[in-house]
Amino acid sequence: MNPYKAIIYDIDGTVLNTINMNMYPLMRIIKEETGEDWTFEEVLRFVTYPGMKVMEELQIKDKEKTYARWVKYVNEYEEGAVLYDGIQEVMEAFQAAPILQAVVSAKTKEQYQIDFVEKGLDQYMAAAVLADDTQKHKPDPEPLLECLKRLGINAADALYVGDGLSDYQAARNAGMDFGYAKWGSVSGDSIDAPDYVFEEPKDLLKLL
DSSP, X not given: OOOOSEEEEOSBTTTEEOHHHHHHHHHHHHHHHHOOOOOHHHHGGGTTSOHHHHHHHTTOSSHHHHHHHHHHHHHHOSSOOEXXXXXXXXXXXXXXXTOEEEEEOSOOHHHHHHHTGGGTGGGGOSXXXXXXXXXXXXXXXXXXXXXHHHHTOOGGGXXXXXXXXXXXXXXXXXXXXXXXXXXXXXXXXXXXXXXXXXXXXXXXXGGO
């Protein structure tokens, strides 16, 4: 029997494979801003960072303008966001259970519209907490706590599913259980005690 009233998902690396569409445009940004040619492997360390955090780490002078240009390049990237195999089947199963579903992500509302809503995935979600909805961001618990508030449930009643260290830390800081989405993870370093390890999206169905 499922122990949770809600399943909350990260988006990038959990619901959608967005590594290429985010990292190749970032390589272009770094080249334009610094003149340096970074490899794909070198930019991968930023894959789970919120966008403005990446700008800070790169010490970009005009962070907001450069971030907006990065978002533009991401939205123009031909491959786009790719839905992981089995994830929609999982969402349909939880909806039928019925179990509440939501997303907590560092995406902007504009990115969410393009990557998530236009794929029809929002129909399964009871709430969506995005970058513009909170002052603080993962690994701070504020986005997850805001999501719990919108869902009207307690931390003990929800499982957060994500692929990165900041997801894991945010769940722990919010007092929530964490499911490690190993299928989309670049590195599991320091994700040392997740409550669940899911090798593929359909493993989530074992909760039912």
